[in-house]
Amino acid sequence: MARVLTPRAEDFPRWYQDLIAKAELADNGPVRGTMVIRPAGYAIWERMQSEMDTRIKTAGAQNAYFPLFIPESYLRREAQHVEGFAPELAVVTHGGGKQLAEPVVVRPTSETVIGEFMAKWVDSYRDLPLLLNQWANVVRWELRPRVLLRTTEFLWQEGHTAHVDEADAREYARRILHEVYEDFMVSVLAMPVLVGRKTARERFAGATSTYTLEGMMGDGKALQMGTSHELGQNFARAFDIAFSGASGSREMAWTTSWGSSTRMLGGLIMCHGDDNGLRVPPNVAPVQAYLMVVKEGDGVATTAAKLRDELRAAGVRAALDDRVDTAFGRRAVDAELKGYPVRVEIGPRDLAAGNVVLVRRLDGSKTPTPIGEVASAVAAALEADQQSLYDAALASRLERTVEVSTVEEAIEAAATGWAKMPWAAVGAHGEAQANAEGVTVRCL
């Protein structure tokens, strides 16, 4: 079989780019740094959203929508925040054919505008906690864009909450970290993320504490998959999110924010993809079972349609490919690229023996399977492969993580994977030293 993708070992960034193009997941937009998410990619994102959204609602947050445009002055109210975001802002200076009196920025994140409204809505301690989430696009001008990973515009969810005290805010930031993000990444994305805190240097602009979930990619590098921040009273003071306490005294709220984005889709690709294409974990796959008519023949089309309906009735997301005018080999390569967990190949020869062929994307195994056993075999394969993808990713992470005791050793280890070392051994200048070599302290 001709080589479809640049092998990962040869050139990992190139493999990533090839895969995204050939699996038709995304494309670069006409304005530098922007992207188009194509139907095959967007369908995965929709499944991610749905799984995340359920967890977010279970954690008590309600969805809302805040404006894309933010007055420039809002950003300046929190000193670290404006310093952190100023270099990345897109600024609208003209609207409705006229120059605007005050330029507006396209939201890089919504702490400021949501802070303004929280201040309006919060009056008494009875209004707290106020737990909000929004699904939206945000813009951060990107000088070195990379599709799905670092893009000028991306899609995300951003949660914003206000609490009566620090303990409640901290507990909620951690609840989101574990019950929403970690649970989703582990049980749906099959990614063994490392969960911890960021160093002061790597913290979000305006946060007092930033929690992170780091995934290991196929090249041994780390990708930040989501973050949850304690914002202390910084934004509450800047926007006057005050309330009357149970005793009647006026108090400042404590806020949190937390976000995860389409970058997770990039992470999913780089964590599970192989040299033949994407491998989508069954729990997040828009198509779990891909039924392929190999070629026409006695009863082939009707059997294929019957199996599709049977699988759907059993709760499997099944799709039927009966494009017999396209060469089967080409369709099979495409199915590998797209990473459907299970393929069911239905052809006249096997069918004459009462069989179809079940192909698992994970290991490429091909098993002739009697028609009557397809539904149970598919269900078993989906369950097993969800777990196997996680196990393989975990084994790879452990193999590529070495324990070191000096910053020099850590820098060396980071060339092929992760280094784990005592924070005390990093010392006063260790983090800056590592940064100078392109190595970051990801997770405490």
Place this chain on the structure above:
Amino acid sequence: MARVLTPRAEDFPRWYQDLIAKAELADNGPVRGTMVIRPAGYAIWERMQSEMDTRIKTAGAQNAYFPLFIPESYLRREAQHVEGFAPELAVVTHGGGKQLAEPVVVRPTSETVIGEFMAKWVDSYRDLPLLLNQWANVVRWELRPRVLLRTTEFLWQEGHTAHVDEADAREYARRILHEVYEDFMVSVLAMPVLVGRKTARERFAGATSTYTLEGMMGDGKALQMGTSHELGQNFARAFDIAFSGASGSREMAWTTSWGSSTRMLGGLIMCHGDDNGLRVPPNVAPVQAYLMVVKEGDGVATTAAKLRDELRAAGVRAALDDRVDTAFGRRAVDAELKGYPVRVEIGPRDLAAGNVVLVRRLDGSKTPTPIGEVASAVAAALEADQQSLYDAALASRLERTVEVSTVEEAIEAAATGWAKMPWAAVGAHGEAQANAEGVTVRCL
């Protein structure tokens, strides 16, 4: 009971504003013309999205995402399109701390950028029809903003499709019109929309034919609830969406686009709201049954929780209000404002007799109901009231529509409702004459 809202008959626009504020549906954003959609409003929008999205997918379209920023030059490629949108554009001139070489516009709609990508993706007639949809925010600078109805930024879905010939494009534009929009508006929103075509004067910028769905609001005025456009080959030519036909010849595609927005939420409010607040049709209500603990007492809390679980198990979207530290009267007024279709009031006195009280938002009727019959009574009420809301809206529309035969009569009739007249009687200058009096020809 104290008057909660300005009555509709007194000042309809004021009633609308009051209702949106007091039911906590939305708010004005800090940048003029933008809006905040609050959790109570957004939850309705999410239900609308979900119902629409299912219908869009059934019609064969796939979701995707295209960039917010569009090069200014793209808009200029289709002459009528740029002329139509130029006065409403928001323009980004600075990004990442620098002046941009070419300013970019914030999408007012995505025909142009999607046209560019369709041209890349379409090669042969086998690639057609190409059926895309996206859920996104768009920006059209609004000089006379009105929350949810005319806002500088709004949320919408926009469908974009390419076809081999005019007949196929026309059929699809009409399929969306009837099977997605009309079906959704009638069977979910309970709105008897009038479906037809726009005049050349009212058409979308770049379309050859625009289909519209017009709803009648509580003040007798019309609101455009959605549109579906045939774009002929205008955008295909501007963006070179060409394909090789079955015979090998190079041909231009025929495209359509269709959209519906958060304005539908404004329409829902203005169509069904009454002087006590919103009335949400059960099929689109995020909360269909609102269980209220009147006050504490023997078994009240446990019965309330049990009923909620029982209703949920029966597929009813049920929520429990046990905030007994807030006065019951205040909570009841709030429930009226928010328009929950059915309230179930659970108090110690009724409960001693084995009853709860079922209150229907539609007519305010209060019916003592034995505990064991709540689930079936709620289901029956929801089904009946969905139909009754539709019937009432239809009766009102018919009552307020008069048949006229001259433009002068039409202008007079438009003061309180709709006028229906033969298009021939409008004459060569009739539409301009009506426009001058603030009356538009809505639907052919």
